[in-house]
Amino acid sequence: MKHEQMDASSIASAVTSGEVSAVEVVSASLRRIRSLEPRLNALITVIEEYALERAAHVDGQVSSGCDPGPLAGVPVVVKDNMCTRGVRTTCGSRILDDWEPPYDAAVVELFERAGAVIVGKSNMDEFAMGSSTEHSCFGPASNPRDISRVPGGSSGGSAASVAAGYVPIALGSDTGGSIRQPAAFCGVHGLKPTYGMVSRWGLVAFASSLDQIGPFGRSVGDIALAMDVISPQDFRDSTCSRRERPSFRDGASNPAVKGMRIGIVREFLDGPLDPSLKRSIEEAASVLVSSGCTMVEVSLNESASFGLPCYYIIAPAEASSNLARFDGVRYGFREEAPDLVSQFTRTRSYGFGEEVKRRILTGTFVLSSGYYDAYYLTALKARKMICQEFDRAFRSVDVILMPAVPSLPFRKGELLDDPISMYMSDVFTLPVNLAGLPGMTVFTGLEPSGLPTSVQLVAPRWQDRRLVECASVIEERFGCPPIAEGGAL
Amino acid sequence: MEIDRKIVERAATLSRIEMVPDNVETMVRFFQDIIGHFRILEKCDTTGVDPFSTLEDEPCPLRGDGPVRWDIGDEALDSAPLREGRFFRVPAIGSEEGPDEA
């Protein structure tokens, strides 16, 4: 089996046993990247030299009898909004201007401590604002299943890296669907954990109360493995929970779904939804039923109605504040000017792209005096009601089964001039962020067109393990996502 | 509420972002669209809802008061757009531009 077809746990055990060297695995990953990157543009930075050094270090550990960890020699990609010490971290923005952080994100530390080798930083919508990875100052990324289409976003580069077989595992961040939507578009699995499960230390913030890091993988086992590595608590993130973490791998290998009540959301199936995705829901439901689950209909009327406006108030509000620090004083890009206000203004006007500016302005507006109560405060209340609605739903079900996206991946440029339609592609994912719930996109197969279908699973807070349990059952029926060869136009 | 240039320009000034004149019109249209969308929330009956109670049932953790030196001063200064000795340098601040707060 070629290295790019192996899953992370097989790579790690082969490296740990000395069957294959980490350097070989990482070199194969880098070769794959070199051959496909011109077509995909999934990575902003390829970390070649350092990756090979790290791989050699892992091999050294193996030969000296140390355990390099559960991800020994596994090549991985992290989204370019996660700080990597000494390696530029751009967030897809001109304003960071090759900024090299002096510290590592918590997930980067944890990955490296587990023996993983970061081979690249993935392309993304600028500051994670977008659903297509077209809003990157490094150019758009392509969907490896059909390069005329977008990979989704904002973690489109990470999703594409996994789908194209660069790496078995990549990390993304999900504020309103930025893991689950590109996972659906690229045809891989992607999990957004419960808010507070994974440390956000070193994740450049978009909307702090919604952002959460999670993995992409081509197998549920790899998703579980990655989650076990990145989920330890971290005192540096005050919103990172101190409660005990579940064993994800145990959940993936011993799924106990029998007797689970699965919720089907009528509102989400009756609205605009691609028929193939509706069919995926039905098929996944029957798989779960045949494994001993029962189907229960639940209503998420408020989430369906108010989720989108609520999200597009709260996320920009937080973003307007989080992105205010980019003023050209301490780091990043700066446009010189004779006085301070014009320097700040020019730096930010040239440094940020159009979508980011749209969101900053929206966020500033909803927080400004005279409008705060009508918009921001109302959105907070609506958010609270959405949380309560999910709480009510989870009294009668254990997991909710719903679509991850309303449509199959759209074509590049198709929605670029229509920001609000672009926002609509997050309609099924963002209520999950608003309520801080765990959600997972699970691959359900390829259409004859070669485009992937998927479903989304959502669980109560801290019940992330249920997601990998149900996903394992679904994966058994539909198989793991195949590697995309970066199909020609 | 009427969304006009003034609203967009005020948000831009507060955000320290300037727009070329053509873009202002585009942004005004975007504001009209998105705020129109926000109106959906008027249908949301939020009476009696406490907006501030959070998801989190865990209180803010309290850190111990033991100092740690990072020693990144130089590294940080080096990555600044303009370093002057041990300082970050910015252009003159007009005395009227200062914030009222310290």
Next chain:
Amino acid sequence: MTPSFETVIGLEVHVQLATATKLFCSCPTDYIGSEPNTLVCPVCLGLPGTLPSLNGRSVELGVKTALALGCSISRTSRFHRKNYFYPDLPKAFQISQYDLPVATGGSMPVFVGGEKKFIGITRLHLEEDAGKLVHGTADGRLSGRSFSNVDYNRAGIPLAEIVSEPDMRSPEEAREYVLTLRRLVRYLGVSDGDMESGSLRVDANISQKCSDGRWGGRVEIKNVNSVRAMERALDFEITRQRGIMLSGGTVVQETRHWDDSAGVTRSSRGKEEAHDYRYFPEPDLPPLIVNDALVRAMGESLPELPWVKRERFETEWGLSPEDAAVLSERLDLAEFLESTVASGAGRDIAANWIKTEILRILNETGLDAGDLPFTPRVLGELLGEVVKGSLSNTAARDVLEVMYRKGLGIQDAMKETGVVPGGVTGDLLAKAVRRVLDANREETGLVLSGADPSGKKRKYLQGLVMREIRGQAPVGDVSAVIDEALRQMRGLDE
């Protein structure tokens, strides 16, 4: 009839809390005298991806101060972001408390002209400090600025902002309020309260109420760097605001900056847009829960408060108001006094000695009373000797001096000083007289030859003897022994 005015003053005081680390990161706080931008980390530089983590000690110190001010502690409080752009503010927002501060509704007694008045405390909240800007010109000219340098060492230092009710009616009351608050934070050990170095910063709100029913706009005065500057600025504003109102004008609500060298306040408004801080709850910090155990522990850690102590010294101990004020100014001094008295010394003599001798030593050395090389009990013993009459005041003072300079006990210090307990008499006194007369042959000769009709020289010699024996004998005895010695010397000459 000319209308009369009432001045209304409220103060916002920012107190730097004496923690070892910053409010949201573990950087050290001893920034004074440190090289610029050395006490910084990714968090307090506001680097992308960093998150705040709240210093528990600053919460304790804030709660302790609030309890001393009689505030009620909010069991749940919240941090907000206050958004504005300024180069000394690394994240372009300050993490502060807004609608749910950690403490509200207290009061503090202030003494003005012998009267006690309670000033209401609206709230106390925690927030982070900003960095520091140093302005300059590229060509070294003094006027105009072409650049500013930024130092983030101070960015993130914990502050307690204490907001008073508009209860003060004069600059004197405002001064006493600030001095009382400074004394309090020093008593509590929560801050060094030093205004010159910026550990305690005051913004004053002042307005005028006219007897004809008009109210002047409220003016906020910034940039007052000492108590004196605050009083001058308030005086200036009173004159300015009343002048405007007397001539029929309106005082506009605004922020004004005090220019200390020119002695005026200046409007800081210009083209500046109205501020809109867009406060919203800090999403990176869950609510701050202050539990009963913390409140209890802080309550128990409170010393007797300075104003309580001062009143007790006056009413219970019978000290004069001035002495009570001096002796309650510093907690270390007050505690030294109380321990001295507890060890058996009389209140009056102990108070007298401590407000003069001990305070002088502390002022000279900058020491804390607790760091003196002798304990209150030892001072009590020394004072006991004075009361018994075995040491004169002068001798005891000399002994004390040696005790602190050389770190000696009473006995050794007495030996070193040559002081003899019980006084200098008989042979010792005679020898001392002889030494003085021998050493001052000229004056002695003049006295002996009768060339001292006014007795000046003789008085001078007697003074020298008293100094030689450190006042350790009654003047009459000394005089008699001198006479005797002179007589003997005359006898020898004849």
